Amino acid sequence: xxxxxxxxxxxxxxxxxxxxxxxxxxxxxxxxxxxxxxxxxxxxxxxxxxxxxxxxxxxxxxxxxxxxxxxxxxxxxxxxxxxxxxxxxxxxxxxxxxxxxxxxxxxxxxxxxxxxxxxxxxxxxxxxxxxxxxxxxxxxxxxxxxxxxxxxxxxxxxxxxxxxxxxxxxxxxxxxxxxxxxxxxxxxxxxxxxxxxxxxxxxxxxxxxxxxxxxxxxxxxxxxxxxxxxxxxxxxxxxxxxxxxxxxxxxxxxxxxxxxxxxxxxxxxxxxxxxxxxxxxxxxxxxxxxxxxxxxxxxxxxxxxxxxxxxxxxxxxxxxxxxxxx
Amino acid sequence: xxxxxxxxxxxxxxxxxxxxxxxxxxxxxxxxxxxxxxxxxxxxxxxxxxxxxxxxxxxxxxxxxxxxxxxxxxxxxxxxxxxxxxxxxxxxxxxxxxxxxxxxxxxxxxxxxxxxxxxxxxxxxxxxxxxxxxxxxxxxxxxxxxxxxxxxxxxxxxxxxxxxxxxxxxxxxxxxxxxxxxxxxxxxxxxxxxxxxxxxxxxxxxxxxxxxxxxxxxxxxxxxxxxxxxxxxxxxxxxxxxxxxxxxxxxxxxxxxxxxxxxxxxxxxxxxxxxxxxxxxxxxxxxxxxxxxxxxxxxxxxxxxxxxxxxxxxxxxxxxxxxxxxxxxxxxxxxxxxxxxxxxxxxxxxxxxxxxxxxx
Numbered sequence: 001x002x003x004x005x006x007x008x009x010x011x012x013x014x015x016x017x018x019x020x021x022x023x024x025x026x027x028x029x030x031x032x033x034x035x036x037x038x039x040x041x042x043x044x045x046x047x048x049x050x051x052x053x054x055x056x057x058x059x060x061x062x063x064x065x066x067x068x069x070x071x072x073x074x075x076x077x078x079x080x081x082x083x084x085x086x087x088x089x090x091x092x093x094x095x096x097x098x099x100x101x102x103x104x105x106x107x108x109x110x111x112x113x114x115x116x117x118x119x120x121x122x123x124x125x126x127x128x129x130x131x132x133x134x135x136x137x138x139x140x141x142x143x144x145x146x147x148x149x150x151x152x153x154x155x156x157x158x159x160x161x162x163x164x165x166x167x168x169x170x171x172x173x174x175x176x177x178x179x180x181x182x183x184x185x186x187x188x189x190x191x192x193x194x195x196x197x198x199x200x201x202x203x204x205x206x207x208x209x210x211x212x213x214x215x216x217x218x219x220x221x222x223x224x225x226x227x228x229x230x231x232x233x234x235x236x237x238x239x240x241x242x243x244x245x246x247x248x249x250x251x252x253x254x255x256x257x258x259x260x261x262x263x264x265x266x267x268x269x270x271x272x273x274x275x276x277x278x279x280x281x282x283x284x285x286x287x288x289x290x291x292x293x294x295x296x297x298x299x300x301x302x303x304x305x306x307x308x309x310x311x312x313x314x315x316x317x318x319x320x321x322x323x324x325x326x
Numbered sequence: 327x328x329x330x331x332x333x334x335x336x337x338x339x340x341x342x343x344x345x346x347x348x349x350x351x352x353x354x355x356x357x358x359x360x361x362x363x364x365x366x367x368x369x370x371x372x373x374x375x376x377x378x379x380x381x382x383x384x385x386x387x388x389x390x391x392x393x394x395x396x397x398x399x400x401x402x403x404x405x406x407x408x409x410x411x412x413x414x415x416x417x418x419x420x421x422x423x424x425x426x427x428x429x430x431x432x433x434x435x436x437x438x439x440x441x442x443x444x445x446x447x448x449x450x451x452x453x454x455x456x457x458x459x460x461x462x463x464x465x466x467x468x469x470x471x472x473x474x475x476x477x478x479x480x481x482x483x484x485x486x487x488x489x490x491x492x493x494x495x496x497x498x499x500x501x502x503x504x505x506x507x508x509x510x511x512x513x514x515x516x517x518x519x520x521x522x523x524x525x526x527x528x529x530x531x532x533x534x535x536x537x538x539x540x541x542x543x544x545x546x547x548x549x550x551x552x553x554x555x556x557x558x559x560x561x562x563x564x565x566x567x568x569x570x571x572x573x574x575x576x577x578x579x580x581x582x583x584x585x586x587x588x589x590x591x592x593x594x595x596x597x598x599x600x601x602x603x604x605x606x607x608x609x610x611x612x613x614x615x616x617x618x619x620x621x622x623x624x625x626x627x628x629x630x631x632x633x634x635x636x637x638x639x640x641x642x643x644x645x646x647x648x649x650x651x652x653x654x655x656x657x658x659x660x661x662x663x664x665x666x667x668x669x670x671x672x673x674x675x676x677x678x679x680x681x682x683x684x685x686x
Contacts, residue, residue, distance in 0.1 A: 056490070056497065058490035060486065060487045061455075061459065061494050064459070064491070065457075065460035065463055067460055068456060068458060068459055068461040069460040069461070069463045071464075072461040072468075073468065074464045091450055092453070092456060096448075100438075101652070102651045102652055103436040103446070103447070105428035105429035105431045106650065106651040107428070107439070107440040108440060164654040
């Protein structure tokens with residue numbers, strides 16, 4: 001059947017609500033409004049206001065309440081409108097969700113899922129557009145997911161809800177309207193491994209989330225120029241699937257990391273370091289990176305586009321890597 | 327009732343009063359031992375003792391049922407002890423040993439115990455309030471009649487999270503009892519120097535929550551107010567709020583030179599020591615003989631002495647286990663996962679205490 005990324009997310013939430021009565025969705029405008037990005041449209045009518053629970057604008061309060069409800073035996077899905085707003089709940093996520101299992105010596109699990117929008121490309125300015133999932137991937141105790149495909153949008157949620165530990169799911173805002181074919185019975189998917197979205201032998205293009213479509217476009221252009229690029233979708237940003245990254249680099253001997261986060265202290269830096277540490281002698285060229293310009297994301301369309309990883313910049317970086325070294 | 331002070335009505339069973347006196351003595355003696363052990367470098371990190379405030383935990387804890395939940399702050403040794411965590415498991419935790427209630431991973435500020443539904447031990451001021459709201463939300467959604475009690479200091483009232491949490495609890499009519507331990511100082515910042523409105527019960531009342539101010543040095547007043555509030559919460563009356571007016575006799579932590587208050591002020595408050603007050607009342611009423619008082623002290627001392635023995639005999643967790651409990655372990659214990667089991671170290675501490683003193 002035809003599905004958009006948004007509809008796939010909604011179907012995932014609906015599946016979970018039907019399968020497990022401990023599951024409920026809570027966040028700002030998830031109910032009467034239908035979700036700020038219309039992901040939960042229609043769910044209030046189907047499941048009622050207890051389980052599709054509108055909250056006040058109190059990110060610290062309702063994210064912390066999600067942690068408490070998880071401690072109390074529920075399986076909450078907490079929606080935060082954007083990653084920028086999640087900073088208001090950072091204390092609860094980092095100081096409580098990520099630490100309670102450890103501080104309690106293994107006694108208290110936090111089976112909580114937090115979903116939020118991330119990323120730029122919609123002229124929303126500097127307080128609605130950042131890509132901070134790399135920050136969250138720094139934190140032990142959290143699992144960080146970035147669904148980039150319809151299958152992952154539909155299937156990651158249920159697997160995340162089975163995890164006894166907190167899971168954060170980052171949905172790139174530019175993906176909601178992406179549509180394609182999705183099996184009617186598309187089910188849960190694993191949340192531990194990276195996936196090869198396009199096999200190739202000349203260079204590994206390593207990415208995740210909202211930049212995957214641009215990377216696949218870049219791979220097509222590179223193919224026209226005789227460069228056979230492999231596209232690796234990380235899917236899970238913490239813990240990283242080192243084996244998949246290293247196996248790809250072992251095949252292609254070249255790597256470019258494409259990450260909408262800023263370059264300094266970023267997820268792309270971490271992936272690059274792991275390649276250098278563990279696959280240095282497989283490399284025929286220095287690892288390349290394509291990241292966002294180090295500015296708060298601007299409003300003006302031409303400036304915003306100039307700040308983000310583009311097909312042109314990805315192609316250029318891949319060619320520079322392919323042309324370098326042996 | 328909102329904003330008014332509650333005083334106990336006077337007629338209280340003598341045996342029960344002596345029980346409350348013992349509970350306060352147990353906390354007092356444990357805390358004094360902690361200070362001693364800190365000075366002897368057996369305990370490290372930050373240590374915040376509850377001396378002077380014992381009536382609050384003693385009065386509230388006796389009002390709870392086993393299936394209720396408790397969320398506390400970093401000054402929580404007394405709450406853990408009176409909730410039923412063995413003194414040995416508490417001390418072993420501060421020693422950093424695997425026999426501690428959190429295997430030595432939490433320390434003084436992060437005591438947890440699944441078996442008694444004791445959810446910490448939260449060292450971010452106001453950080454525990456949303457957890458309490460969520461625990462209560464889970465109980466309400468699951469149709470359980472449990473109460474979640476959340477302790478926090480008056481310093482938490484300045485945090486945004488306090489207001490978010492109180493509003494959520496009131497909006498959703500959740501079964502939470504908020505217990506504000508107003509000891510007048512957030513570390514060294516006096517309430518009058520941090521709040522434009524210093525009547526804390528009044529702030530809670532602004533959220534349509536029934537709120538009382540209570541003399542937190544009078545354990546009988548605390549217990550009466552707590553029982554009344556817990557009953558109301560349990561019977562579907564929505565969240566309630568107690569402002570317990572108390573005072574910390576010792577420094578904020580072991581690193582506090584106490585430049586912000588006078589010795590005279592501390593001395594004035596010590597005249598209202600909750601243990602002295604109850605002891606005097608019982609003696610005046612002829613309900614506490616000298617021998618009974620000696621026996622209560624001896625019982626508390628014996629329990630603490632046994633706890634020290636237990637902690638001293640503790641063992642460090644092998645360093646090879648450093649990275650455990652960051653993520654759940656496959657095939658983990660379902661009883662632990664659902665918060666229905668007691669940790670092995672905590673159970674051992676309980677057995678040890680029972681063997682040596684007969685104290686629960």
